[in-house]
Amino acid sequence: xxxxxxxxxxxxxxxxxxxxxxxxxxxxxxxxxxxxxxxxxxxxxxxxxxxxxxxxxxxxxxxxxxxxxxxxxxxxxxxxxxxxxxxxxxxxxxxxxxxxxxxxxxxxxxxxxxxxxxxxxxxxxxxxxxxxxxxxxxxxxxxxxxxxxxxxxxxxxxxxxxxxxxxxxxxxxxxxxxxxxxxxxxxxxxxxxxxxxxxxxxxxxxxxxxxxxxxxxxxxxxxxxxxxxxxxxxxxxxxxxxxxxx
Amino acid sequence: xxxxxxxxxxxxxxxxxxxxxxxxxxxxxxxxxxxxxxxxxxxxxxxxxxxxxxxxxxxxxxxxxxxxxxxxxxxxxxxxxxxxxxxxxxxxxxxxxxxxxxxxxxxxxxxxxxxxxxxxxxxxxxxxxxxxxxxxxxxxxxxxxxxxxxxxxxxxxxxxxxxxxxxxxxxxxxxxxxxxxxxxxxxxxxxxxxxxxxxxxxxxxxxxxxxxxxxxxxxxxxxxxxxxxxxxxxxxxxxxxxxxxxxxxxxxxxxxxxxxxxxxxxxxxxxxxxxxxxxxxxxxxxxxxxxxxxxxxxxxxxxxxxxxxxxxxxxxxxxxxxxxxxxxxxxxxxxxxxxxxxxxxxxxxxxxxxxxxxxxxxxxxxxxxxxxxxxxxxxxxxxxxxxxxxxxxxxxxxxxxxxxxxxxxxxxxxxxxxxxxxxxxxxxxxxxxxxxxx
Numbered sequence: 001x002x003x004x005x006x007x008x009x010x011x012x013x014x015x016x017x018x019x020x021x022x023x024x025x026x027x028x029x030x031x032x033x034x035x036x037x038x039x040x041x042x043x044x045x046x047x048x049x050x051x052x053x054x055x056x057x058x059x060x061x062x063x064x065x066x067x068x069x070x071x072x073x074x075x076x077x078x079x080x081x082x083x084x085x086x087x088x089x090x091x092x093x094x095x096x097x098x099x100x101x102x103x104x105x106x107x108x109x110x111x112x113x114x115x116x117x118x119x120x121x122x123x124x125x126x127x128x129x130x131x132x133x134x135x136x137x138x139x140x141x142x143x144x145x146x147x148x149x150x151x152x153x154x155x156x157x158x159x160x161x162x163x164x165x166x167x168x169x170x171x172x173x174x175x176x177x178x179x180x181x182x183x184x185x186x187x188x189x190x191x192x193x194x195x196x197x198x199x200x201x202x203x204x205x206x207x208x209x210x211x212x213x214x215x216x217x218x219x220x221x222x223x224x225x226x227x228x229x230x231x232x233x234x235x236x237x238x239x240x241x242x243x244x245x246x
Numbered sequence: 247x248x249x250x251x252x253x254x255x256x257x258x259x260x261x262x263x264x265x266x267x268x269x270x271x272x273x274x275x276x277x278x279x280x281x282x283x284x285x286x287x288x289x290x291x292x293x294x295x296x297x298x299x300x301x302x303x304x305x306x307x308x309x310x311x312x313x314x315x316x317x318x319x320x321x322x323x324x325x326x327x328x329x330x331x332x333x334x335x336x337x338x339x340x341x342x343x344x345x346x347x348x349x350x351x352x353x354x355x356x357x358x359x360x361x362x363x364x365x366x367x368x369x370x371x372x373x374x375x376x377x378x379x380x381x382x383x384x385x386x387x388x389x390x391x392x393x394x395x396x397x398x399x400x401x402x403x404x405x406x407x408x409x410x411x412x413x414x415x416x417x418x419x420x421x422x423x424x425x426x427x428x429x430x431x432x433x434x435x436x437x438x439x440x441x442x443x444x445x446x447x448x449x450x451x452x453x454x455x456x457x458x459x460x461x462x463x464x465x466x467x468x469x470x471x472x473x474x475x476x477x478x479x480x481x482x483x484x485x486x487x488x489x490x491x492x493x494x495x496x497x498x499x500x501x502x503x504x505x506x507x508x509x510x511x512x513x514x515x516x517x518x519x520x521x522x523x524x525x526x527x528x529x530x531x532x533x534x535x536x537x538x539x540x541x542x543x544x545x546x547x548x549x550x551x552x553x554x555x556x557x558x559x560x561x562x563x564x565x566x567x568x569x570x571x572x573x574x575x576x577x578x579x580x581x582x583x584x585x586x587x588x589x590x591x592x593x594x595x596x597x598x599x600x601x602x603x604x605x606x607x608x609x610x611x612x613x614x615x616x617x618x619x620x621x622x623x624x625x626x627x628x629x630x631x632x633x634x635x636x637x638x639x640x641x642x643x644x645x646x647x648x649x650x651x652x653x654x655x656x657x658x659x660x661x662x663x664x665x666x667x668x669x670x671x672x673x674x675x676x677x678x679x680x681x682x683x684x
Contacts, residue, residue: 046284050292115279142312143273143280166282166310170295173307182274182313 005243006159006213008192009033009236010084011220012055013040014063018071020229024220026075027233032240035158036076037110037215040065040085047112049169051218066100073105080107080158082137087111087118087125094125098132108135108158115144115152126155137161141195142179150186159190161215164206168195169218176202180209200242207246214243264332264499265323268315270491272522272594273484275314275530277601280484280593283565284555293565300470300477304375309485314530316488322371325403329366331492333358335500335657340624342644349647350506351640353660354497354524355627361426363630363662364520365396365480368489372478373400383407385470386478387437387462389516390416390584390632391423392662393480398432400478409475411437411465413587414457415580419673422666437462444468444561456580459516459588464561471563481517482558482567482592490523493659498527501657509654510536510643514635514661515606516585518592524659526594529603534657537604538643539595540635542586542614545578547571548606553596556589569596582611582670583631585662609638615678617641618664618671630662631670 009028014021025036041056048056072081083106090097101109109129114122115138122138129136135157140149142164153160164179165172180193193206194215203214216239223232273280285292297306308316318326338351356364376384384401387410388394394410401408410432417424417436424434437457438445442465448455455461470477479486501508511534513521521539528534541548547570556571558564571590578587591599598604609617614631617638622628629637636658647654664671 044287046287047282050285050295116281119278141279141282142310143282145276145279146274146314148279167284167292167294170292170298172294172298172310173303175307175311178311178313 003034003244005207005246006034006190006192007032007236007240007243008035008037008159008194008213008215009220010037010039010215010217012052012059013038014059014068015055015221016058016224018063018068020224022071022075024224024229024232025072027229028236029076029079031233031236033079033236034213036079036081037084037217038069038072038081038106040083042086042089044088045086047116047167049167049218051169051221055221066104069104069106082106082108082110082135082158084110084112086113088113091118094128095132098129098134102133106134108137110137110139110161112139114138115140115148122152123155139163141166142182146183146186149183153187153189156189159192159213160187162191162193163195164193164197165195171196171199176205177209180206180211184210203239203242207243214239261327261332264496265326266318266492266495267323268317269488270495270527270530271312271314271316271484271488272526272530273312276594276597277603278597280597281568283567286566293563296563297565300467301479302372302376302379302381302476304378305372305479305485308488309483319371319374322374325370325374326492329360330358332496332500335497338625341621344620344624345641345644345648347644347648348651348653349644350655351644352501352506352655352657354493354657356493356520356659356661357627357630357663361392361395361399362666363392363396364490364493364523364659365393366400367492367523368486368519369393369396369400369478370403371489373397373404373406376476376478377404377406381406381476383409383475384478385409385466385475386480387411387413387459387466388416388480389413389459389462389587390630391420391427391666392585392630394427394432394434395423395430397478398427398430402431408432409469410434411439411462411469413437413459413462413584414455416584419669420666426666437465439465441465442468442472455577458560458578460560460574463559464563467559467563468561481519482590484594486519487522487526487592487594490519491527493520493523494525494527497524497657498531498533506655508534508657510534510538510656512538512540512636512639512643512656512658514586514632515539515541515591515595516588516632517590518595520659520661522592522595525604529598538607538639539599539604540607540609540639542581542583542635543608543610544581545572545586546608547589547591548599549608551590553600558590567593569593570599582674583614583635585630585632586635607639609635611674612678612681613638615674627660628664629660630664631667633661633664636660
């Protein structure tokens with residue numbers, strides 16, 4: 001089936017434990033995830049909300065990153081997988097990090113702090129990601145000026161990530177349609193909207209305003225916490241069906 | 247050109263056209279992304295989440311829904327007209343003559359609002375949004391008293407109660423400010439108080455603490471949380487500068503009517519809302535060549551502050567924001583211009599300064615007093631001591647233009663009048679005179 005709208009599914013690596021993490025990833029792909037985002041716990045998740053921060057704390061020290069990360073590829077087949085982690089933690093050994101990511105079977109990387117703490121050098125970092133054979137996924141937000149959204153849209157490979165709230169997982173009041181409408185015409189490639197879009201109304205508004213897809217994270221963690229992997233997979237199915245309305 | 251009193255003034259006879267229909271947000275036009283607010287490392291609670299409890303929902307929505315133009319609700323626009331917006335854009339012709347400068351000097355006179363300053367421009371919409379949500383009581387802090395006055399009036403206009411934590415040193419220096427807030431219906435306390443845990447803590451550490459905006463802000467937020475009230479924000483946040491953009495947009499329309507193109511734009515900075523509201527519509531639309539933010543040399547945030555993540559309030563109840571700051575535990579000296587006694591500057595303004603788009607000056611009491619007096623004697627208006635900082639920079643620019651024989655157009659925001667600051671001017675006069683005699 002050809003799908004017009006992309007479902008990007010986030011999960012913290014090894015959450016809530018290694019076994020259930022792998023089960024969720026496998027089922028997410030089977031049930032409609034187009035791209036997977038894998039959260040590698042950072043030292044300071046400064047731009048994440050409380051739910052994701054707690055998930056990082058819960059898995060910290062529970063696995064060896066470079067031996068566990070490749071396990072994901074074994075269960076997700078050909079589906080694209082992108083690592084989400086803070087550049088701050090890896091900047092000093094970036095080439096080695098990117099080389100290992102590639103070796104672990106990842107397709108790309110997303111640094112949420114790239115345009116915040118490394119904005120003067122974002123082009124150089126993006127080039128290094130591409131040189132290592134990985135895709136760039138660039139994170140933008142409403143606080144990114146229009147001109148820069150246009151520029152980075154061209155540098156972002158699989159899609160452009162647009163986080164509509166300043167942090168994940170807190171239902172801060174926003175007008176999603178206005179935020180998406182503002183940037184839609186500035187973005188040439190796929191515009192994927194995230195940060196608190198688990199609310200169905202918000203999701204529909206974003207898609208109606210022209211978003212090419214949605215990235216969901218916190219809601220899956222909460223679903224796993226509340227009803228285990230099954231509840232999280234049910235949410236994948238539900239989101240897929242909403243996306244397929246468009 | 248019509249001549250009224252000592253001014254050459256364009257009459258505001260087309261108020262409806264001059265008053266903008268939209269607020270302007272500079273964030274989409276900034277040179278770089280505005281760093282987002284964040285929670286501190288290892289935070290036991292989310293300050294970002296707490297904003298939902300503290301602020302009226304629509305105010306938070308406007309803070310977060312970043313669009314270049316946001317429609318001003320009709321009900322707010324009507325109130326703007328009712329309080330006398332657009333405020334006049336006046337030419338300081340006598341000051342020009344006194345200085346013998348070829349430069350033309352214009353000022354946007356925000357002192358012409360009923361509360362005497364620009365603060366009412368955001369108090370009205372914030373109070374309106376709170377009332378629309380069914381809120382009956384709002385709380386805030388005030389430094390010099392201008393913001394508290396605006397809040398008290400706006401709350402009353404929309405049928406709500408208001409509680410104001412006023413920085414102790416200002417409360418003592420300017421009892422008339424307290425009176426006007428009470429006349430408008432506000433409840434006023436000198437901060438630090440015993441009404442909050444933070445106030446008690448500050449008083450315990452230093453029984454003679456003069457108070458500061460940061461401390462008063464912390465008290466107001468704690469009080470709002472404890473009593474389930476909503477907090478109105480006087481400066482620093484983007485949404486406040488958004489509302490204040492009526493100043494700059496009106497000024498652009500008024501200059502266009504006169505056929506003037508501004509070269510230099512000047513304003514004073516406490517938290518940055520009058521400067522931002524005045525200058526951002528110019529900066530974002532490529533109007534003007536030079537922008538100067540002026541602070542007090544006694545609170546030298548521009549020359550000694552760092553650009554880093556810091557709390558906007560002393561207690562650390564609000565999320566961290568990236569700004570030029572002297573540190574949230576900094577206690578500003580009890581100077582003559584209470585509105586400038588703040589440790590930081592709005593994130594958007596900080597970014598523009600960091601990028602070199604907005605320049606800065608800092609002046610001391612003697613320099614301010616001299617400028618204020620020159621302005622009073624030439625133009626007749628008693629400027630707020632805060633606004634006199636801008637006047638000092640205007641005078642220096644005008645004299646520089648004279649030396650270089652440049653016919654430039656200087657426009658500044660006279661953010662408030664100083665008729666309730668006369669005790670401050672009195673004490674300044676005594677100090678300055680005794681300095682001169684030494």
